[in-house]
Amino acid sequence: MIIDRNLPGASSKVAAGVINPVTGKRLVKSWMINELNKSCLGFYKHFENVSNKSFFYNINVIRVFNNYQEQNDFISKSSETAYKNYLVDSSNQGALQFIKNDFGSGIIQQSAFLDTKTFLDVAKNILQEKATIVDAEFKFNDLNIKDTIEWNEVSSKRIIFCEGYRMKDNPFFGYLPLPSLKGEFLLIEAKELPRNNMIKKGVIIVPYDSDLFWVGSTYDRDELSLQNTEKGVEGLTEKLNQVLKVPYTIKETGFGIRPTVVDRRPLIGCHPHHKNLFVFNGLGSKGVSLAPYFAQHFIEYLEQDGKLMKEVDIVRYQKKFTFQ
Ligand SMILES: Cc1cc2nc3c(=O)[nH]c(=O)nc-3n(C[C@H](O)[C@H](O)[C@H](O)COP(=O)(O)OP(=O)(O)OC[C@H]3O[C@@H](n4cnc5c(N)ncnc54)[C@H](O)[C@@H]3O)c2cc1C
Incomplete structure (x- = not known):
């Protein structure tokens, strides 16, 4: 039962x-x-x-770098034996049309x-x-x-x-x-965003139902109300704007509480x-x-x-x- x-x-x-x-x-x-x-x-x-x-x-996850230090760290890690099945350097791929990847990006496999x-x-x-x-x-x-x-x-x-x-x-x-760890997220529609990868830069963007993408999330130990907050939604939107080049609209917001140890x-x-x-x-x-x-x-x-x-x-x- x-x-x-x-x-x-x-x-x-x-x-x-x-x-x-x-x-x-x-x-x-x-x-x-x-x-x-x-x-x-x-x-x-x-x-x-x-x-x-x-x-x-x-x-795969496309991990978008914030600076050259992150790019260097990724490249050097991808050559370690323990990581070579997981990390693939793709920084020579050049600019991607749909995301802001001025410092390049790497691919996380598996x-x-x-x-x-x-x-x-x-x-x-x-x-x-x-x-x-x-x-x-x-x-x-x-x-x-x-x-x-x-x-x-x-x-x-x-x-x-x-x-x-x-x-x-x-x-x-x-x-x-x-300890509880609250997470807020957005569901967005972004018709020009390809759906064959996840994208990670500050937030993670995941291809979800039909045209939607899941975008999240926040990590809050103090604000544990059972609702979305202005601060949470604004913070996510700000991070999303730092990575996406294509237009999007927010269709829904949501939250959950993680049972962390x-x-x-x-x-x-x-x-x-x-x-x-x-x-x-x-x-x-x-x-x-x-x-x-x-x-x-x-x-x-x-x-x-x-x-x-x-x-x-x-x-x-x-x-x-x-x-x-
Ligand atoms: C925003 C967010 C994003 C996340 N992203 C990821 C991710 O990308 N990858 C990943 O691996 N994990 C992710 N997680 C974490 C993941 O959701 C949790 O690790 C996992 O779902 C916990 O499962 P659980 O069954 O322990 O708890 P829950 O999924 O919370 O299930 C507990 C169930 O018990 C029910 N329940 C509790 N008390 C009672 C009661 N007294 N009577 C009847 N029913 C009761 C609840 O209503 C619920 O249905 C994310 C979490 C959040 C909040």
């Missing part, structure tokens, strides 16, 4: 869905990216085949994006055949923990909490460090006292790449060997708390 209500701030349904294997100013490969990419390809492609729908796209909305619809349809999906807000007062889990009229061997940023209000797992690793495991309560959370800003691999890992832990990677096991935080 899945209990899920589409509550404001939920993250997956609004995410850009990007898997970018090399990120940040210092161009660092994401944690476990080889294993995660392999798992994503198998997982998402399998569900594309099963559903006969497309939602996982292997397209990147992809998931159209999360379509994927979630497909997943829901498949799960509906195998499980009961209850559209309700889960209230902790309705939960009764014995040897089994009792919730309203339902009895279950165990319960797994996958609540995104709302875990902060969970009386059993709210002690785990999951202080050490940037997922939060998976069992409650220290209640052996039938579990948590699967902390996907931060990389849920699309982390979810398939770690869902599989979690299932093996639950059903087979009871072992979790120490980097993701919530035990790493339990030492800091005393439980009654």
Whole structure:
């Protein structure tokens, strides 16, 4: 049984869905990216085949440089053995007609994006055949923990909490460090912008539904209201103007709250006292790449060997708390 209500701030349904294997100013490969990419390809492609729908796209990121230093860093990194399958120097390509790339740009390969909305619809349809999906807000007062889990009229061997940023209000797992990180984004129409790449410069621009592009996003730890803000939308527009040469119109704005973790690793495991309560959370800003691999890992832990990677096991935080 899945209990899920589409509550404001939920993250997956609004995410850009990007898997970018090399990120940040210092161009660092994401944690476990080889294993995660392999798992994503198998997982998402399998569900594309099963559903006969497309939602996982292997397209490159064009990383547009802000100055010659960035260009140099990219070129030197692209010649390192560990990076040569990921980074391709394209700075000699000259000006591109649709973006401002005065300092050149490089290509990040083995990147992809998931159209999360379509994927979630497909997943829901498949799960509906195998499980009961209850559209309700889960209230902790309705939960009764014995040897089994009792919730309203339902009895279950165990319960797994996958609540995104709302875990902060969970009386059993709210002690785990999951600071919220709000992200605002735009959906724009830009008819002259090619749809065969993603573009990264300050913001990331992702080809989305029909004529639209997803543009985002902001990273705000303090302003966590469940709405778009003037500051967020203006900031994104400013960055967009610094990269696009072609005209565009803003069609929609949106936001979500990322469930981030202080050490940037997922939060998976069992409650220290209640052996039938579990948590699967902390996907931060990389849920699309982390979810398939770690869902599989979690299932093996639950059903087979009871072992979790120490980097993701919530035990790493339990030492800091005393439980009654
Ligand atoms: C603007 C933005 C852009 C992003 N871009 C990317 C990206 O490009 N690539 C990437 O990998 N990741 C991206 N992310 C991050 C990604 O969205 C998250 O890592 C991931 O979606 C988290 O998934 P989750 O299932 O833990 O949480 P959620 O997707 O938030 O799901 C939690 C679900 O539980 C429900 N729920 C919670 N409490 C209750 C309750 N009491 N009762 C009933 N239902 C409840 C919520 O309503 C929601 O449906 C982005 C996030 C944002 C906000």
